[in-house]
Amino acid sequence: MTARLQALVPRWTTLLPGVAVVLLVLTWGRDLPGAVVALVTLVLAGAVLAAVHHAEVVAHRVGEPFGSLVLAVAVTIIEVALIVTLMADGGDKSATLARDTVFAAVMITCNGVLGLSLLVASLRHGTAIFNAEGAGAALATVATLATLSLVLPTFTTSRPGPEFSGVQLTFAAFSSLILYGLFVTTQTVRHRDYFLPVTRQGEVITADDHADAPSARTALVSLGLLGLALVGVVGLAKGVSPTIESGVVAAGLHHAVVGVVIALLVLLPETIAALRSARRDRVQTSLNLALGSSMASIGLTIPAVALASVWLPGPLVLGLGATHMVLLALTVVVGSLTVVPGRATPLQAGVHLVVFAAYLELAVNP
Structure with missing residues (x-):
């Protein structure tokens, strides 16, 4: 095939985001038969890969840590919109939706994604090397946000049950926005070097030297296609959720497993x-992707649901139960010990993955 003909044939990464959105429009709110669910799953997987491709293009253009920030914030904004939509439709049944989704995101990113990343890097390169200042600052922010938003409601007494009063919820929302804003400013302006990759000699890597950066036009196109792909990913995940829920019920598993699978x-x-x-x-x-996604999930979801609670009729339950608080505390302690040295071995990776496995096991057998 000639180069000119190749240029005329759209790449699959360009086609799939649009296909995913079209399929989302055609299937939204419908009961899907098995064949359609299989098609949706295939397109969903393709949209995920397309999103990763376009995120890497944007990241290569703008550099770190802006690239990982774009992907984390884009996914979280769409996820927040989905949560608010489901809460508006679900009534009392969705009272714990925001809490469960945010906590699932924290456990998946801070243990699952972080543990897998450390394992891959340490097995491939001997040890995983990173910037302790940046990782430590991110973890401290995640721990503070999670405690203020998900732990304190369990112990407050203004309202019965694990709920904030109106004033307390407003404080938690503004605190989340302020902390997230401070972190983003630190990450991208004042101390950007803390969040850049480092070599094994401790030198900061300021540019990706293996390829030329894409043009501004290419990056803008990829940014738009990234948004389309993420809309498709989140929307199609919601579309297949009834099938997931039916499978969970048929298997006799706890309903919380549905939220974990969707997350x-x-x-x-x-x-x-x-x-x-x-x-x-x-x-x-x-680590920027893992901890940044966790932070964005809390820092953007809590203010959004706090605002939505003004018109939503049902309660907003944010407080975690005892088991989940233990897992969160263990995650913070283990994460702190992992990031302090600035390097990790398969042992630290395995500890995070075991904590993540414990979370999954307790979701199946609470």
Whole structure:
């Protein structure tokens, strides 16, 4: 095939985001037969890979840490819109939806994605090397946001049950926005070097030297296609959720497994992008994606649901139960011990993965 003919044939990464959105429009709100669910699953997987491709194009153009920030924020904004939509339709049944989704995102990113990234990098390169200042700052912000938004409601007394009062919810929302804004400013302006990958000699990698950066036009096109792909990923994940729910019920599993599966699907783009960076020995980029996604999930979801609670009729339950608080505390302690040295072995990776496995096991057998 000639180069001119190849230029006329759209790449699959260009086609699939549009196909995913069209399929989303055609299937939204419908009961899907098995054959259509299989088609949706295939397109969903393709949209995930397309999203990762376009995220890498944008990241290559703007550089780190802006690239990982774009992907994390884009996924979270779409995820927040989906949560608010489901809460508006679900009534009292969706009272714990925001809490469960945010906590699932924290456990998946801070243990699953982070653990897999460290494992891939340490097995491939001996040890995983990253910037302790940047990773430590990100983890501290995640721990503070999670405690203020998900732990404190369990112990407050203004309202019965694990709920915030109106004033407390407003404080939590503004605190989340302020902390997230401060972190983004630190990450991208004042101390950007803390969040750049480092070499094994401790030198900061300021540019990706293996290929020329794409043009501004190419990056803008990829940014638009990234948005389309993420809309398709999150929307199609919601579309197949009834099938997932039916399978969970048929298997006799706890209903919380449904939220875990959907969260895993939604976070697939970040997971794949993080693992690709780990294979290239860019572990700091992997940590930016993992911890940044966790932080964005809390920092943007809590203010959004706080605002939505003004008109939503049902309660908003944010407080975690005792089991999940133990897992969150263990995640913070283990994460702190992991990031302090600035390097990790398969042992630290295995510890995070075991904590993640414990979360999954307790979701199946609470």
